[in-house]
Amino acid sequence: MKSLIKQKEFSIFAIIVLLCIVLSFVSPVFLTVGNFLDIMEGNVVMAILAIGMTLIIITSDIDVSVAAVTTAVAVTIGSLFGHLPNSWVSVLLIFLIAPLVGLIIGCVNGLLVSRIKIPAIVVTLGTLNIINGLVLYFTNGQYLNSSNLPAAFISFANYELLGIPILIYLLTVVAVLTWYILKHTLIGRSVLAIGGKSQSAVRVGIDEKKIKMFVFAYMGFLAGVAAIAQTAYTKAVDPNGMLGLEMMVIAAVVLGGTNIQGGRGTIQGTLLGVLLLAIIENGMILAHIDTFWQKVVTGAIIVFAISYDRISYKRQQAKLTKIEVEA
Amino acid sequence: MKLSKESLLGLIAVGTIILMSFIAPGFLSSNNIDNFLFQLPEFGLLALGMMVVIITGGIDLSITYTAALSGVGVALMLTNGQPILLAIVVGISFGLLCGAFNGFIVSKIGVSPILVTLGTMVLFEGIILAITKGQSISGFGETYNLIGNGYYMGLFPLSIIIFVFFIVLTAILLNKTNWGRSVYMLGNNEIATLFSGVKNSRVLMKVYLYAGLLAAISAIIMTSRYNSVKVDLGSSYMLQSVAAAVLGGTNIQGGYGKVMGTVYAVVIFQTISNGLNLLGVHRAIVDVFFGAVLILVLTVNFFSDKWKKNKETKAVA
Numbered sequence: 075m076k077s078l079i080k081q082k083e084f085s086i087f088a089i090i091v092l093l094c095i096v097l098s099f100v101s102p103v104f105l106t107v108g109n110f111l112d113i114m115e116g117n118v119v120m121a122i123l124a125i126g127m128t129l130i131i132i133t134s135d136i137d138v139s140v141a142a143v144t145t146a147v148a149v150t151i152g153s154l155f156g157h158l159p160n161s162w163v164s165v166l167l168i169f170l171i172a173p174l175v176g177l178i179i180g181c182v183n184g185l186l187v188s189r190i191k192i193p194a195i196v197v198t199l200g201t202l203n204i205i206n207g208l209v210l211y212f213t214n215g216q217y218l219n220s221s222n223l224p225a226a227f228i229s230f231a232n233y234e235l236l237g238i239p240i241l242i243y244l245l246t247v248v249a250v251l252t253w254y255i256l257k258h259t260l261i262g263r264s265v266l267a268i269g270g271k272s273q274s275a276v277r278v279g280i281d282e283k284k285i286k287m288f289v290f291a292y293m294g295f296l297a298g299v300a301a302i303a304q305t306a307y308t309k310a311v312d313p314n315g316m317l318g319l320e321m322m323v324i325a326a327v328v329l330g331g332t333n334i335q336g337g338r339g340t341i342q343g344t345l346l347g348v349l350l351l352a353i354i355e356n357g358m359i360l361a362h363i364d365t366f367w368q369k370v371v372t373g374a375i376i377v378f379a380i381s382y383d384r385i386s387y388k389r390q391q392a393k394l395t396k397i398e399v400e401a
Numbered sequence: 402m403k404l405s406k407e408s409l410l411g412l413i414a415v416g417t418i419i420l421m422s423f424i425a426p427g428f429l430s431s432n433n434i435d436n437f438l439f440q441l442p443e444f445g446l447l448a449l450g451m452m453v454v455i456i457t458g459g460i461d462l463s464i465t466y467t468a469a470l471s472g473v474g475v476a477l478m479l480t481n482g483q484p485i486l487l488a489i490v491v492g493i494s495f496g497l498l499c500g501a502f503n504g505f506i507v508s509k510i511g512v513s514p515i516l517v518t519l520g521t522m523v524l525f526e527g528i529i530l531a532i533t534k535g536q537s538i539s540g541f542g543e544t545y546n547l548i549g550n551g552y553y554m555g556l557f558p559l560s561i562i563i564f565v566f567f568i569v570l571t572a573i574l575l576n577k578t579n580w581g582r583s584v585y586m587l588g589n590n591e592i593a594t595l596f597s598g599v600k601n602s603r604v605l606m607k608v609y610l611y612a613g614l615l616a617a618i619s620a621i622i623m624t625s626r627y628n629s630v631k632v633d634l635g636s637s638y639m640l641q642s643v644a645a646a647v648l649g650g651t652n653i654q655g656g657y658g659k660v661m662g663t664v665y666a667v668v669i670f671q672t673i674s675n676g677l678n679l680l681g682v683h684r685a686i687v688d689v690f691f692g693a694v695l696i697l698v699l700t701v702n703f704f705s706d707k708w709k710k711n712k713e714t715k716a717v718a
Contacts, residue, residue: 136515192699195460195515196643196653203640203692210685321523324516334516366530373524377506380520384512 083331083343090350093357101360109356111238117352118241119144119304120319121345124326125252126296128344129289131327132256132269134336135187135194137290140297141319142205143179147172147301149209152218152311160224168227173298179205180294181287188286202320209313218311231306241303248299253341261288269336325376326351328383335387351375406650410665417669421676428679435558437675439549442564443623444638444645445667449571450615451642452663456575456588457608458655459507459514462639464616466525467499469634471617473529476538476630485545493617499525500613507609508602529632539629549626560622567615572660580607588655637688644695645670653699670694 098105123140130137151172158164179201186197220228233240256262267275268285276282305311330347332339354375358368422428447464454461461467474495478488499521506517551559575581583604586594595601624630649666651658674687 138519186696186700190700190703192696192703193653196647196699197696199640199643200692200696203695204689207685207687207689207692211683211689318523321519324519325523328516334513364531366534367527369523369527370531371527373520373522373527376520377517377524380512380516381506381510384510388511 083340083346086329086331086343086346086350090346090353093350093353097353097357097360100357104357104360111242113349113352113356114245115239115241115307117348118245118307119300119316120323120326120352121245121348122248122296122300122303123319123323124330124344124348125248125341126293127323127327128330128332128339128341129252129256129265130194130293131324131332131334132265132336132339133286133289134269134272134334135286135289136324137183137194137198137293138320138324139179139183139198139202139205140293140323141316142202142209143176143294143297144301144304144319145313145316146179146205146209147175147298148305148311149213149313150175151301151305152222155223155227158224160226162226164224165226165230168302172302173295176294176296176298176301177291178294180291180297183294184287184290187290188283206317213313215313217313220309222311223305223309227306228309231309241307244299244303248296249341249345252296256341261285265289266337269333269338271337321376322351322372325372325379329375329379333387334380334383407659407662407665410649410662410669414665414668414672417672417676421672421679425676425679428676433675433679437671438558438561439626440675441667441671442558442560443619443626443635444641444671445564445664446567446615446619446622447635447638448642448645448649448663448667449567449660450612450619452646452649452651452658452660453571453575453584453608453615454514454612455643455646455651455653456584456655456658457605458588458591459605459608460518460643461503461514461609461612462518463499463503463522463525464518464612464642465634465636465639466522466529467496467613468616468620468623468638469529469630469632469636470499470525470620471496472620472624472630472634473532473538475621475624476541477532479541479545480538485542488545489621492621493614496613496615496617496620497610498613499616500610501606503613504606504609508605526632533630533632535632537629537631541624541628546625546628549622549624560626563618563622567618568660568664571615574611575660580604584608585656588652588657590656640695641670641691644691644698647695648698 094105103109123144127137127140151168154168154171155164158167183194183197183201186192187194230240235243254262256265264275264280264285265288267278267280268282272282304316308315326347327339327344328334328347329350330339330343330345332344351372354371355368358371363371427433447468450464451461454464471492475488475492478491479485483491503514503517503521506512506521507514547559548563549560553559553562573581575584583594583599586597586599587601587604591601620630620634623635627634645666646658646663647653648669649659649662649664651663670691673690677687677690678684
């Protein structure tokens with residue numbers, strides 16, 4: 075029990091519970107199953123992206139192009155739908171093509187970071203600009219709505235199993251898969267090792283280039299999956315709909331206890347981070363707070379979270395040196 | 402004769418100008434030259450601010466929103482009938498405040514600059530949205546608009562003179578003062594700098610304050626030129642200023658960067674963007690171009706470094 079409380083994830087869980095109690099007084103609608111399912115379904119895209127981002131931040135890199143990649147894949151499948159027949163086969167085909175397109179873009183990022191050794195922030199800022207420019211050029215900002223999507227896809231998007239939307243199942247699959255990779259496979263353990271101390275990791279024989287390549291490729295793959303989720307959730311393709319989402323994704327990961335310096339992070343923590351941001355957003359809407367103030371709150375939370383993370387890290391280091399001196 | 406990196410870049414800048422005057426129709430028309438000169442300072446000032454931050458090994462992603470926030474400060478004062486000088490002072494202090502906030506978290510708490518400025522970028526954007534409600538504020542009066550649109554002695558745009566002043570100031574600060582030397586040292590080796598008796602956190606604080614100042618000056622020029630301010634004031638300059646600093650030879654890991662290099666890079670970017678515009682290239686493709694140049698320059702740098710190193714090891718053997 076004590077070790078449970080000591081965990082980083084516990085403090086964020088406690089904040090979520092506290093927030094839920096406060097919000098249930100503010101609005102009677104808040105503490106209903108329907109509202110919670112809405113919150114979850116509305117944040118599937120962010121959660122999928124945050125899961126991928128967790129791996130990247132664990133290796134002490136960052137990817138600011140995720141929202142752009144997702145948009146690019148969404149636009150691609152949007153235009154593909156125009157050529158595909160209206161049947162279940164095309165939905166399946168989309169599930170093959172979208173992750174593949176994302177994977178390819180992710181590989182480009184990974185190649186530039188791992189082989190050419192350009193800092194990840196610069197690479198992804200560059201690809202962000204390139205992708206956004208290309209998307210704007212090819213779509214001209216045109217919006218595709220549900221009438222442009224095949225009926226088979228719409229019925230997939232509306233499908234519910236046991237009263238729970240299909241997208242939540244999709245998120246569960248992604249989360250469990252990534253958790254398994256991070257916890258129980260060699261490559262997942264190597265990701266943590268590289269982030270913890272890259273020199274030591276290289277000395278034990280871990281190929282740093284391969285691992286960096288893997289995390290960026292996997293991020294791209296998940297961006298492809300997120301693109302399907304986004305298209306299914308909004309039943310539309312909006313080239314401008316996700317501008318700036320990458321900041322929220324990074325904020326969620328950091329809030330979830332992943333160390334920005336690398337080496338530490340869990341999938342459950344990230345999911346809690348996403349949930350916290352989602353509840354804050356939902357709460358602000360239910361409490362009728364001006365939408366313009368929501369960004370201020372989000373920004374303040376990000377700044378606070380990263381500062382707090384750094385301060386507690388410093389304290390921990392100070393404690394460690396003290397032990398060394400005493401011994 | 403061996404050319405320095407910066408002089409080579411200067412020649413490339415001249416080359417692009419000559420190239421554009423041949424292929425882009427109307428590039429040399431007085432109208433377009435005016436346009437060109439009036440657009441240069443706002444971008445150049447932001448790029449200089451970004452360069453100083455990058456020399457310390459950091460990055461300032463919030464620089465354009467710092468500028469936008471200063472612009473809002475100026476706009477609020479002017480539309481409420483305050484004198485121009487007071488408005489400018491308020492605008493600059495907004496910029497300095499943003500810089501101080503970034504500087505405090507980076508230097509005192511020690512969070513990496515990327516994350517701090519990523520957070521403050523959202524925060525500043527939020528504050529601007531909360532103040533302006535997403536609307537634009539406009540109408541600042543004839544006199545104020547002269548800053549961005551007026552001429553000195555009927556020939557030189559005023560804003561260019563402001564830009565030149567800050568080029569000289571930045572060069573002097575970086576090369577002739579203790580602070581400037583410390584900035585380069587800090588970018589090269591933080592720990593060695595600390596052990597040689599430099600107060601790292603003070604140096605860093607001043608770096609972010611200076612970036613905030615330049616952002617505010619740029620904002621004053623932009624607001625005066627557009628006669629209005631909105632949340633996305635200058636937001637397209639964010640990546641462009643990183644790209645310009647990097648193309649100008651500034652080392653993205655810190656420790657190296659020259660004012661003239663950045664200035665030449667700004668001229669190159671502005672020439673190309675202006676020329677492509679005249680050629681009728683889609684605005685979005687110009688963005689793609691900037692992103693591609695950024696990555697391409699760094700890739701070329703990587704291979705030329707590798708090649709140089711290979712040659713050195715061969716020479717030693």
